[in-house]
Amino acid sequence: MKHARTLVVSCLVLVLLGAIFLGASRAWGRRNRKREPQLVVRFIETDEQGLGAIEKSLGFSLDPQVGRCVLTSWEMVEITRLLRGADFEVIGHAAVPIDTKERRAIRSDRQLRYAVDFERAKPAGDDQGATAYQATEHDTRQLGFSGDVAFGKLWESGRQEVEVVLGVTELSGWKTFGHENLRQPVFKTWSVNTRLLLDFDETAAMVSRPYRAFEESGVFSEGKPARQAVFLILVSLGYVH
Amino acid sequence: MKRAESIFIALGLLLLTSFGGVLISSLIVAGTSAQDDSETEEFGEGGFPDEFGGGFEGESGRFGDGFGTFTLGPSEPQQVWCEAIYTQIDTAELDDIRIGGEPFVTPVSERTLLTPVEKLELLHELKLRSSFEIIGAASVVSIDGQCQLVQMVEEIRYPYTHDGALVSNGASGRPHYLADDFECRDTGIRLNWTTNCEPGHDVIGMLVLFEASRLAGWLDMGSGIADQPLMLSWNEMTDLYIRDGMTLVMTGIPLTGFGRSLALDTDQIPESMGSKTAVILISARILALSDAGHKAEEGIEE
DSSP, X not given: OHHHHHHHHHHHHHHHHHHHHHHHHHHXXXXXXXXXXXXXXXXXXXXXXXXXXXHHHHTSOSSTTTSOSEEOHHHHHHHHHHTTSTTOEEEEEEEEEOOOSSOEEEOOSXXXXXXXXXXXXXXXTOTTSOOOEEEEEEEEXXXXXXXXXXXXXXXXXXXXXXXXXXXXXXXXXXXEESEEEEEEEEEEEEEEEXXXXXXXXXXXXXXXXXXGGGTTSXXXXXXXXXXXXXXXXXXXXXXXX | OHHHHHHHHHHHHHHHHHHHHHHHHHHHHHXXXXXXXXXXXXXXXXXXXXXXXXXXXOOXXXXXXXXXXXXXXXXXXXXXXXXXXXXXXXXHHHTTOEETTEESBOSSOBOOEEOHXXXXXHXXXXXXXXXXXXXXXXXXXXXXXXXXXXXXXXXXEEEEEEEEEEEOOTTTSOOEEEEEEEEEEEEEEEXXXXXXXXXXXXXXXXXXXXXXXXXXXXXXXXXXXXXXXXXXXXXXXXXXXXXXXXEEEEEEEEOTTTTGXXXXXXXXXXXXXXXXXXXXXXXXXXXXXXXXXXXXXXXXXX
16 A cells, blocks of 8 residues: 555656656747847947947947957847937848848848939920930939848857848939939948857947048938947847847 | 556656657757758858949959958857058147157157057047048958958949030030940048968958048039049058057058149149148957957956
8 A cells, every 4th residue: 555655656746747847848949949040230320429338338448459349148238228329320220030041131121213324305396495304224222221141150169150241321412414404323331341250149349430521410310410420330149039 | 566666667767768858859959050060151142232332343443352262161260350540630740649658750760569558549649639530440350361341432423424416505504415424433431451360379460451532522624524523542452460459550641742743723622631641550359269258257257
Protein backbone atom coordinates (compact mmCIF):
# COMPACT_ATOMS: atom_id res chain seq x y z
CA MET A 1 0.00 0.00 0.00
CA LYS A 2 2.80 2.31 0.93
CA HIS A 3 4.66 1.54 -2.31
CA ALA A 4 1.52 2.12 -4.33
CA ARG A 5 1.03 5.55 -2.73
CA THR A 6 4.69 6.43 -3.41
CA LEU A 7 4.24 5.35 -7.00
CA VAL A 8 1.13 7.48 -7.47
CA VAL A 9 2.79 10.54 -5.91
CA SER A 10 5.89 10.02 -8.07
CA CYS A 11 3.75 9.75 -11.16
CA LEU A 12 1.85 12.91 -10.28
CA VAL A 13 5.10 14.78 -9.65
CA LEU A 14 6.52 13.55 -12.95
CA VAL A 15 3.39 14.50 -14.85
CA LEU A 16 3.43 17.92 -13.20
CA LEU A 17 7.10 18.42 -14.07
CA GLY A 18 6.46 17.26 -17.62
CA ALA A 19 3.59 19.70 -18.00
CA ILE A 20 5.68 22.56 -16.68
CA PHE A 21 8.52 21.64 -18.98
CA LEU A 22 6.22 21.30 -21.99
CA GLY A 23 4.65 24.67 -21.29
CA ALA A 24 8.04 26.28 -20.86
CA SER A 25 9.33 24.80 -24.11
CA ARG A 26 6.26 26.05 -25.98
CA ALA A 27 6.70 29.48 -24.49
CA TRP A 28 10.35 29.42 -25.52
CA GLY A 29 9.36 28.44 -29.02
CA ARG A 30 6.85 31.26 -29.22
CA ARG A 31 9.48 33.67 -27.93
CA ASN A 32 11.91 32.55 -30.59
CA ARG A 33 9.30 32.95 -33.27
CA LYS A 34 8.47 36.45 -32.06
CA ARG A 35 12.05 37.59 -31.80
CA GLU A 36 12.62 38.01 -35.50
CA PRO A 37 15.72 40.05 -36.12
CA GLN A 38 15.41 43.37 -37.86
CA LEU A 39 17.50 46.35 -38.84
CA VAL A 40 16.26 49.80 -37.89
CA VAL A 41 17.70 52.88 -39.57
CA ARG A 42 16.96 56.41 -38.46
CA PHE A 43 17.98 59.70 -39.99
CA ILE A 44 17.60 62.62 -37.62
CA GLU A 45 18.12 66.28 -38.24
CA THR A 46 19.01 68.34 -35.22
CA ASP A 47 21.50 71.02 -34.25
CA GLU A 48 24.52 71.31 -31.98
CA GLN A 49 22.23 71.79 -28.97
CA GLY A 50 20.30 68.63 -29.77
CA LEU A 51 23.47 66.63 -30.21
CA GLY A 52 24.77 68.09 -26.96
CA ALA A 53 21.56 67.04 -25.19
CA ILE A 54 21.99 63.46 -26.41
CA GLU A 55 25.62 63.32 -25.35
CA LYS A 56 24.78 64.83 -21.97
CA SER A 57 22.04 62.29 -21.46
CA LEU A 58 24.30 59.41 -22.44
CA GLY A 59 27.15 60.74 -20.36
CA PHE A 60 29.70 60.44 -23.15
CA SER A 61 30.52 61.89 -26.56
CA LEU A 62 29.47 60.15 -29.78
CA ASP A 63 33.00 60.81 -30.99
CA PRO A 64 34.73 57.49 -30.20
CA GLN A 65 38.07 59.24 -29.77
CA VAL A 66 36.78 60.56 -26.47
CA GLY A 67 33.59 58.53 -26.06
CA ARG A 68 32.04 55.86 -28.19
CA CYS A 69 29.72 55.52 -31.15
CA VAL A 70 28.36 52.01 -30.58
CA LEU A 71 25.42 52.11 -28.23
CA THR A 72 23.62 49.51 -26.16
CA SER A 73 19.87 48.95 -26.30
CA TRP A 74 19.37 50.76 -23.00
CA GLU A 75 21.18 53.79 -24.35
CA MET A 76 19.01 53.69 -27.46
CA VAL A 77 15.92 53.73 -25.25
CA GLU A 78 17.24 56.93 -23.72
CA ILE A 79 17.93 58.46 -27.14
CA THR A 80 14.49 57.43 -28.40
CA ARG A 81 12.94 59.26 -25.47
CA LEU A 82 14.94 62.38 -26.30
CA LEU A 83 14.03 62.24 -29.97
CA ARG A 84 10.43 63.11 -29.11
CA GLY A 85 11.64 66.58 -28.15
CA ALA A 86 11.33 69.70 -30.26
CA ASP A 87 15.05 69.86 -31.05
CA PHE A 88 14.85 66.76 -33.18
CA GLU A 89 13.28 66.09 -36.52
CA VAL A 90 13.11 62.47 -37.54
CA ILE A 91 13.50 62.75 -41.31
CA GLY A 92 13.50 59.04 -41.94
CA HIS A 93 12.78 55.89 -39.95
CA ALA A 94 12.62 52.40 -41.40
CA ALA A 95 12.57 48.94 -39.85
CA VAL A 96 13.61 46.11 -42.12
CA PRO A 97 13.27 42.43 -41.15
CA ILE A 98 16.50 40.60 -41.91
CA ASP A 99 15.06 37.18 -42.60
CA THR A 100 16.12 37.65 -46.18
CA LYS A 101 19.17 37.27 -48.33
CA GLU A 102 18.05 39.90 -50.76
CA ARG A 103 18.66 43.61 -50.88
CA ARG A 104 15.78 45.46 -49.25
CA ALA A 105 14.70 48.85 -50.49
CA ILE A 106 13.44 51.73 -48.36
CA ARG A 107 11.35 54.10 -50.40
CA SER A 108 9.35 57.16 -49.52
CA ASP A 109 6.08 57.75 -51.30
CA ARG A 110 7.02 61.13 -52.75
CA GLN A 111 8.28 61.70 -56.25
CA LEU A 112 8.94 64.78 -58.34
CA ARG A 113 8.28 64.61 -62.06
CA TYR A 114 9.91 67.30 -64.15
CA ALA A 115 10.44 68.01 -67.82
CA VAL A 116 13.83 67.32 -69.33
CA ASP A 117 13.09 67.88 -73.02
CA PHE A 118 11.00 70.55 -74.69
CA GLU A 119 9.73 71.59 -78.07
CA ARG A 120 8.51 74.93 -79.31
CA ALA A 121 4.75 75.29 -79.45
CA LYS A 122 3.81 78.75 -80.67
CA PRO A 123 0.11 79.40 -80.17
CA ALA A 124 -1.80 79.25 -83.47
CA GLY A 125 -2.52 82.69 -84.97
CA ASP A 126 -0.25 84.44 -82.49
CA ASP A 127 2.89 85.23 -84.47
CA GLN A 128 3.79 88.22 -82.30
CA GLY A 129 3.40 86.45 -79.02
CA ALA A 130 6.06 84.78 -76.95
CA THR A 131 7.14 81.29 -77.84
CA ALA A 132 5.53 78.67 -75.67
CA TYR A 133 7.11 75.38 -74.77
CA GLN A 134 5.75 71.92 -74.47
CA ALA A 135 7.50 69.23 -72.51
CA THR A 136 8.19 66.14 -74.60
CA GLU A 137 10.08 64.06 -72.05
CA HIS A 138 9.97 63.84 -68.29
CA ASP A 139 12.17 62.47 -65.58
CA THR A 140 11.16 61.32 -62.10
CA ARG A 141 13.09 61.74 -58.89
CA GLN A 142 12.38 60.11 -55.55
CA LEU A 143 12.14 62.63 -52.73
CA GLY A 144 12.46 62.09 -49.02
CA PHE A 145 14.19 59.30 -47.16
CA SER A 146 15.17 56.26 -49.14
CA GLY A 147 17.88 53.70 -49.46
CA ASP A 148 18.87 50.07 -49.62
CA VAL A 149 20.02 47.61 -47.00
CA ALA A 150 21.61 44.21 -47.52
CA PHE A 151 22.81 41.63 -45.05
CA GLY A 152 26.09 39.78 -45.19
CA LYS A 153 27.76 37.17 -43.09
CA LEU A 154 26.70 36.35 -39.55
CA TRP A 155 29.97 35.81 -37.70
CA GLU A 156 30.50 33.34 -34.89
CA SER A 157 30.77 36.22 -32.46
CA GLY A 158 27.12 36.94 -33.22
CA ARG A 159 27.83 40.07 -35.20
CA GLN A 160 25.95 40.63 -38.40
CA GLU A 161 27.44 42.29 -41.44
CA VAL A 162 25.17 44.95 -42.83
CA GLU A 163 25.46 47.08 -45.93
CA VAL A 164 23.65 50.37 -45.64
CA VAL A 165 22.98 52.84 -48.43
CA LEU A 166 20.86 55.67 -47.11
CA GLY A 167 19.94 59.04 -48.45
CA VAL A 168 17.63 61.98 -48.20
CA THR A 169 16.73 64.09 -51.20
CA GLU A 170 14.62 67.22 -51.28
CA LEU A 171 13.85 69.88 -53.83
CA SER A 172 16.05 72.86 -53.12
CA GLY A 173 14.56 75.18 -55.75
CA TRP A 174 14.19 75.82 -59.46
CA LYS A 175 16.53 77.50 -61.92
CA THR A 176 15.01 79.16 -64.97
CA PHE A 177 16.88 79.37 -68.26
CA GLY A 178 15.71 82.14 -70.57
CA HIS A 179 12.01 81.34 -70.35
CA GLU A 180 9.85 80.67 -67.35
CA ASN A 181 8.84 77.31 -68.76
CA LEU A 182 12.43 76.27 -69.25
CA ARG A 183 13.22 75.54 -65.65
CA GLN A 184 15.13 72.75 -64.00
CA PRO A 185 15.03 71.51 -60.42
CA VAL A 186 17.88 71.84 -57.95
CA PHE A 187 18.05 68.92 -55.54
CA LYS A 188 19.82 68.78 -52.21
CA THR A 189 20.99 65.34 -51.28
CA TRP A 190 22.69 63.73 -48.36
CA SER A 191 23.72 60.10 -48.65
CA VAL A 192 25.99 57.53 -47.06
CA ASN A 193 27.19 54.17 -48.26
CA THR A 194 28.93 51.87 -45.81
CA ARG A 195 29.22 48.30 -44.56
CA LEU A 196 29.43 47.62 -40.88
CA LEU A 197 29.29 44.94 -38.21
CA LEU A 198 26.62 45.04 -35.56
CA ASP A 199 25.84 42.84 -32.63
CA PHE A 200 22.19 42.26 -31.80
CA ASP A 201 20.74 45.10 -29.73
CA GLU A 202 23.62 47.32 -30.76
CA THR A 203 23.36 50.68 -32.50
CA ALA A 204 26.00 52.48 -34.53
CA ALA A 205 25.73 56.26 -34.36
CA MET A 206 27.23 58.42 -37.09
CA VAL A 207 27.26 62.21 -37.04
CA SER A 208 27.41 64.46 -40.10
CA ARG A 209 27.40 68.19 -40.48
CA PRO A 210 26.04 69.17 -43.83
CA TYR A 211 27.46 71.27 -46.57
CA ARG A 212 27.01 74.90 -45.61
CA ALA A 213 24.82 75.70 -48.60
CA PHE A 214 22.13 73.71 -46.80
CA GLU A 215 22.19 75.89 -43.75
CA GLU A 216 19.73 78.59 -44.69
CA SER A 217 16.92 76.70 -42.98
CA GLY A 218 16.10 73.29 -41.67
CA VAL A 219 17.92 71.20 -44.24
CA PHE A 220 15.34 68.54 -44.83
CA SER A 221 12.74 69.61 -42.30
CA GLU A 222 10.48 72.37 -43.49
CA GLY A 223 9.33 75.16 -41.25
CA LYS A 224 12.27 74.94 -38.87
CA PRO A 225 14.25 78.08 -38.05
CA ALA A 226 17.68 78.58 -39.54
CA ARG A 227 20.30 76.65 -37.64
CA GLN A 228 23.63 74.91 -38.00
CA ALA A 229 22.21 71.52 -38.80
CA VAL A 230 23.64 68.26 -37.53
CA PHE A 231 22.60 64.92 -38.94
CA LEU A 232 22.53 61.88 -36.71
CA ILE A 233 22.32 58.50 -38.39
CA LEU A 234 21.44 55.55 -36.19
CA VAL A 235 21.71 51.99 -37.47
CA SER A 236 20.35 49.43 -35.00
CA LEU A 237 20.25 45.65 -35.16
CA GLY A 238 17.52 44.31 -32.94
CA TYR A 239 14.43 42.19 -32.83
CA VAL A 240 10.86 42.68 -33.89
CA HIS A 241 8.82 43.64 -30.83
CA MET B 1 7.53 -3.84 -6.05
CA LYS B 2 9.31 -4.73 -9.27
CA ARG B 3 6.30 -3.61 -11.21
CA ALA B 4 6.33 -0.24 -9.49
CA GLU B 5 10.01 0.18 -10.21
CA SER B 6 9.56 -0.63 -13.88
CA ILE B 7 6.72 1.92 -14.18
CA PHE B 8 8.87 4.48 -12.43
CA ILE B 9 11.80 3.80 -14.80
CA ALA B 10 9.50 3.92 -17.83
CA LEU B 11 8.14 7.30 -16.79
CA GLY B 12 11.67 8.56 -16.16
CA LEU B 13 12.74 7.44 -19.62
CA LEU B 14 9.68 9.12 -21.11
CA LEU B 15 10.56 12.38 -19.40
CA LEU B 16 14.20 12.16 -20.47
CA THR B 17 13.14 11.49 -24.04
CA SER B 18 10.81 14.46 -24.09
CA PHE B 19 13.50 16.62 -22.48
CA GLY B 20 16.02 15.51 -25.09
CA GLY B 21 13.55 16.16 -27.89
CA VAL B 22 12.81 19.64 -26.68
CA LEU B 23 16.52 20.30 -26.24
CA ILE B 24 17.28 19.16 -29.77
CA SER B 25 14.40 21.19 -31.21
CA SER B 26 15.60 24.24 -29.29
CA LEU B 27 19.03 23.79 -30.80
CA ILE B 28 17.47 23.50 -34.24
CA VAL B 29 15.50 26.71 -33.69
CA ALA B 30 18.65 28.48 -32.55
CA GLY B 31 20.51 27.19 -35.57
CA THR B 32 17.92 28.31 -38.07
CA SER B 33 17.72 31.77 -36.56
CA ALA B 34 21.29 32.33 -37.72
CA GLN B 35 21.87 32.74 -41.40
CA ASP B 36 23.75 30.20 -43.43
CA ASP B 37 27.25 31.57 -43.92
CA SER B 38 27.86 29.97 -47.24
CA GLU B 39 24.87 31.65 -48.79
CA THR B 40 25.27 35.10 -47.33
CA GLU B 41 28.85 36.02 -48.05
CA GLU B 42 27.90 37.96 -51.12
CA PHE B 43 26.04 41.22 -50.85
CA GLY B 44 23.54 42.26 -53.44
CA GLU B 45 24.33 44.53 -56.34
CA GLY B 46 26.34 47.49 -55.08
CA GLY B 47 26.26 51.15 -55.98
CA PHE B 48 23.87 53.96 -55.36
CA PRO B 49 20.31 53.77 -56.53
CA ASP B 50 19.26 56.29 -59.11
CA GLU B 51 17.66 58.68 -56.68
CA PHE B 52 21.10 59.44 -55.26
CA GLY B 53 22.15 60.69 -58.67
CA GLY B 54 23.60 57.43 -59.85
CA GLY B 55 26.41 57.88 -57.31
CA PHE B 56 29.24 55.66 -58.34
CA GLU B 57 28.48 55.53 -62.00
CA GLY B 58 31.23 57.89 -63.07
CA GLU B 59 29.10 60.68 -64.42
CA SER B 60 30.37 64.20 -64.50
CA GLY B 61 32.67 64.74 -61.62
CA ARG B 62 31.62 61.58 -59.80
CA PHE B 63 33.99 59.07 -58.37
CA GLY B 64 34.50 55.69 -59.91
CA ASP B 65 33.08 52.43 -58.71
CA GLY B 66 34.81 52.59 -55.36
CA PHE B 67 38.27 51.24 -54.77
CA GLY B 68 37.79 49.03 -51.73
CA THR B 69 38.09 45.30 -52.11
CA PHE B 70 35.81 43.05 -50.14
CA THR B 71 37.19 39.69 -49.15
CA LEU B 72 36.02 37.80 -46.11
CA GLY B 73 38.93 36.26 -44.28
CA PRO B 74 38.80 33.40 -41.82
CA SER B 75 38.58 35.77 -38.86
CA GLU B 76 36.11 38.53 -38.22
CA PRO B 77 37.28 41.80 -39.78
CA GLN B 78 38.02 44.85 -37.69
CA GLN B 79 35.66 47.77 -37.61
CA VAL B 80 36.86 51.33 -37.97
CA TRP B 81 35.32 54.70 -37.22
CA CYS B 82 36.49 57.47 -39.51
CA GLU B 83 35.72 61.15 -39.49
CA ALA B 84 36.58 63.95 -41.87
CA ILE B 85 35.93 67.59 -41.04
CA TYR B 86 36.43 70.15 -43.78
CA THR B 87 36.65 73.71 -42.50
CA GLN B 88 37.70 77.10 -43.72
CA ILE B 89 39.14 80.12 -41.96
CA ASP B 90 40.83 83.41 -42.76
CA THR B 91 44.56 82.79 -43.02
CA ALA B 92 45.33 85.69 -40.68
CA GLU B 93 43.15 84.23 -37.94
CA LEU B 94 44.77 80.82 -38.27
CA ASP B 95 48.11 82.31 -37.29
CA ASP B 96 46.78 83.25 -33.83
CA ILE B 97 45.70 79.77 -32.83
CA ARG B 98 47.63 77.99 -30.10
CA ILE B 99 47.35 74.41 -28.92
CA GLY B 100 48.75 73.51 -25.53
CA GLY B 101 50.40 76.91 -25.38
CA GLU B 102 52.27 76.34 -28.65
CA PRO B 103 51.42 78.09 -31.93
CA PHE B 104 49.43 75.83 -34.23
CA VAL B 105 51.14 77.25 -37.30
CA THR B 106 54.68 78.63 -37.30
CA PRO B 107 56.61 80.09 -40.24
CA VAL B 108 58.41 76.79 -40.76
CA SER B 109 56.04 74.13 -39.54
CA GLU B 110 52.56 73.24 -38.44
CA ARG B 111 51.06 70.54 -36.30
CA THR B 112 49.86 67.61 -38.34
CA LEU B 113 49.11 64.92 -35.78
CA LEU B 114 46.82 65.62 -32.84
CA THR B 115 45.68 63.63 -29.86
CA PRO B 116 41.90 63.54 -29.20
CA VAL B 117 42.26 66.25 -26.55
CA GLU B 118 44.32 68.44 -28.87
CA LYS B 119 41.76 67.96 -31.62
CA LEU B 120 38.98 69.20 -29.34
CA GLU B 121 41.17 72.10 -28.29
CA LEU B 122 41.85 73.02 -31.92
CA LEU B 123 38.15 72.86 -32.84
CA HIS B 124 37.29 74.97 -29.79
CA GLU B 125 39.91 77.56 -30.77
CA LEU B 126 38.74 77.60 -34.37
CA LYS B 127 35.11 78.10 -33.37
CA LEU B 128 36.08 81.23 -31.46
CA ARG B 129 37.22 82.86 -34.72
CA SER B 130 34.59 84.81 -36.59
CA SER B 131 35.70 83.68 -40.04
CA PHE B 132 35.71 79.99 -39.16
CA GLU B 133 33.10 77.77 -40.72
CA ILE B 134 32.59 74.06 -41.01
CA ILE B 135 31.88 73.46 -44.65
CA GLY B 136 31.11 69.79 -44.22
CA ALA B 137 31.85 66.97 -41.80
CA ALA B 138 30.97 63.32 -41.66
CA SER B 139 31.75 60.27 -39.60
CA VAL B 140 31.15 56.70 -40.67
CA VAL B 141 31.50 53.30 -39.03
CA SER B 142 32.65 50.66 -41.46
CA ILE B 143 34.30 47.28 -41.81
CA ASP B 144 38.02 47.58 -42.43
CA GLY B 145 38.87 47.43 -46.12
CA GLN B 146 35.53 48.73 -47.26
CA CYS B 147 34.99 51.80 -49.34
CA GLN B 148 32.81 54.35 -47.55
CA LEU B 149 31.13 57.29 -49.17
CA VAL B 150 29.36 60.28 -47.73
CA GLN B 151 28.09 63.02 -49.95
CA MET B 152 26.27 66.22 -49.15
CA VAL B 153 25.54 67.91 -52.43
CA GLU B 154 23.21 70.13 -54.35
CA GLU B 155 22.61 68.93 -57.87
CA ILE B 156 22.58 71.74 -60.40
CA ARG B 157 21.05 71.07 -63.81
CA TYR B 158 21.83 73.42 -66.67
CA PRO B 159 21.43 73.45 -70.48
CA TYR B 160 24.33 71.67 -72.11
CA THR B 161 23.46 71.92 -75.80
CA HIS B 162 21.15 74.30 -77.62
CA ASP B 163 18.89 74.28 -80.60
CA GLY B 164 20.31 76.03 -83.66
CA ALA B 165 17.51 78.57 -84.09
CA LEU B 166 16.91 81.70 -82.02
CA VAL B 167 13.53 81.75 -80.37
CA SER B 168 11.52 84.88 -79.71
CA ASN B 169 10.50 85.41 -76.15
CA GLY B 170 7.88 88.06 -76.82
CA ALA B 171 8.19 91.83 -76.65
CA SER B 172 9.67 91.99 -73.20
CA GLY B 173 12.02 89.03 -73.19
CA ARG B 174 15.31 88.45 -74.98
CA PRO B 175 15.54 85.95 -77.80
CA HIS B 176 17.31 82.76 -76.84
CA TYR B 177 18.20 79.31 -78.09
CA LEU B 178 16.07 76.41 -77.02
CA ALA B 179 17.93 74.07 -74.70
CA ASP B 180 18.39 70.65 -76.25
CA ASP B 181 19.96 68.71 -73.44
CA PHE B 182 20.68 69.23 -69.76
CA GLU B 183 23.77 68.36 -67.77
CA CYS B 184 23.95 67.70 -64.03
CA ARG B 185 26.75 68.81 -61.72
CA ASP B 186 27.04 68.31 -57.99
CA THR B 187 28.17 71.08 -55.70
CA GLY B 188 29.07 70.33 -52.14
CA ILE B 189 31.18 67.80 -50.31
CA ARG B 190 31.99 64.24 -51.22
CA LEU B 191 34.14 62.11 -48.97
CA ASN B 192 35.28 58.68 -50.01
CA TRP B 193 37.73 56.67 -47.98
CA THR B 194 38.98 53.14 -47.40
CA THR B 195 40.89 51.92 -44.38
CA ASN B 196 43.49 49.19 -44.12
CA CYS B 197 44.32 47.92 -40.64
CA GLU B 198 46.91 45.28 -39.82
CA PRO B 199 45.67 43.06 -36.99
CA GLY B 200 47.71 43.61 -33.87
CA HIS B 201 48.96 47.01 -34.98
CA ASP B 202 47.60 50.39 -33.99
CA VAL B 203 48.28 52.11 -37.30
CA ILE B 204 45.44 52.68 -39.74
CA GLY B 205 46.19 53.10 -43.41
CA MET B 206 43.71 55.29 -45.22
CA LEU B 207 43.09 56.09 -48.84
CA VAL B 208 41.10 59.30 -48.88
CA LEU B 209 39.35 60.88 -51.83
CA PHE B 210 37.96 64.27 -51.13
CA GLU B 211 36.02 66.56 -53.41
CA ALA B 212 34.67 69.98 -52.57
CA SER B 213 32.97 72.22 -55.05
CA ARG B 214 30.69 75.18 -54.98
CA LEU B 215 28.59 77.16 -57.35
CA ALA B 216 30.31 80.53 -57.58
CA GLY B 217 27.64 82.02 -59.81
CA TRP B 218 25.96 81.91 -63.18
CA LEU B 219 27.77 83.23 -66.21
CA ASP B 220 25.78 85.30 -68.70
CA MET B 221 26.97 83.88 -72.00
CA GLY B 222 25.02 86.40 -74.13
CA SER B 223 23.92 85.69 -77.70
CA GLY B 224 20.89 83.76 -76.56
CA ILE B 225 22.86 81.02 -74.83
CA ALA B 226 21.45 80.08 -71.45
CA ASP B 227 23.42 80.94 -68.32
CA GLN B 228 26.18 78.51 -67.52
CA PRO B 229 27.34 77.63 -63.99
CA LEU B 230 30.70 78.77 -62.71
CA MET B 231 31.98 75.94 -60.53
CA LEU B 232 34.90 76.12 -58.15
CA SER B 233 36.13 72.70 -57.20
CA TRP B 234 38.97 71.16 -55.32
CA ASN B 235 39.88 67.47 -55.39
CA GLU B 236 42.31 65.73 -53.13
CA MET B 237 43.43 62.12 -53.13
CA THR B 238 45.84 61.06 -50.46
CA ASP B 239 47.22 57.84 -49.04
CA LEU B 240 48.06 58.27 -45.38
CA TYR B 241 48.62 56.49 -42.10
CA ILE B 242 47.12 57.48 -38.77
CA ARG B 243 47.85 56.04 -35.38
CA ASP B 244 44.72 54.57 -33.85
CA GLY B 245 42.66 57.31 -32.22
CA MET B 246 44.71 60.19 -33.57
CA THR B 247 43.76 63.03 -35.90
CA LEU B 248 45.66 64.16 -38.96
CA VAL B 249 45.42 67.84 -39.87
CA MET B 250 46.00 69.16 -43.34
CA THR B 251 46.27 72.94 -43.63
CA GLY B 252 47.86 75.59 -45.70
CA ILE B 253 45.87 74.98 -48.82
CA PRO B 254 45.17 78.54 -49.84
CA LEU B 255 42.03 79.31 -51.70
CA THR B 256 43.30 82.80 -52.55
CA GLY B 257 42.81 83.48 -56.21
CA PHE B 258 40.95 80.24 -56.52
CA GLY B 259 38.45 81.76 -58.85
CA ARG B 260 40.32 84.79 -60.12
CA SER B 261 42.88 82.64 -61.92
CA LEU B 262 40.11 81.58 -64.25
CA ALA B 263 40.56 84.95 -66.02
CA LEU B 264 36.87 85.65 -65.95
CA ASP B 265 35.04 88.79 -65.06
CA THR B 266 36.08 89.34 -61.45
CA ASP B 267 32.69 90.84 -60.61
CA GLN B 268 31.29 87.35 -60.83
CA ILE B 269 33.71 85.91 -58.28
CA PRO B 270 32.48 86.13 -54.69
CA GLU B 271 34.65 88.25 -52.44
CA SER B 272 34.53 85.58 -49.78
CA MET B 273 36.82 83.40 -51.82
CA GLY B 274 39.88 85.47 -50.98
CA SER B 275 42.55 84.78 -48.33
CA LYS B 276 40.97 81.63 -47.00
CA THR B 277 42.79 78.56 -45.77
CA ALA B 278 41.26 75.14 -45.61
CA VAL B 279 41.78 73.11 -42.45
CA ILE B 280 40.96 69.44 -42.85
CA LEU B 281 40.88 67.05 -39.93
CA ILE B 282 40.88 63.31 -40.57
CA SER B 283 40.43 60.99 -37.60
CA ALA B 284 40.22 57.23 -37.31
CA ARG B 285 39.77 54.75 -34.54
CA ILE B 286 39.63 50.95 -34.51
CA LEU B 287 36.50 49.88 -32.67
CA ALA B 288 36.88 46.98 -30.27
CA LEU B 289 34.83 43.87 -30.96
CA SER B 290 32.52 44.49 -28.05
CA ASP B 291 32.90 48.24 -27.80
CA ALA B 292 29.38 48.92 -26.64
CA GLY B 293 29.00 46.16 -24.10
CA HIS B 294 32.50 46.48 -22.74
CA LYS B 295 32.23 50.20 -22.23
CA ALA B 296 28.76 49.84 -20.79
CA GLU B 297 30.08 47.41 -18.19
CA GLU B 298 32.85 49.84 -17.37
CA GLY B 299 30.25 52.52 -16.88
CA ILE B 300 28.24 50.34 -14.54
CA GLU B 301 31.31 49.49 -12.49
CA GLU B 302 32.18 53.15 -12.20
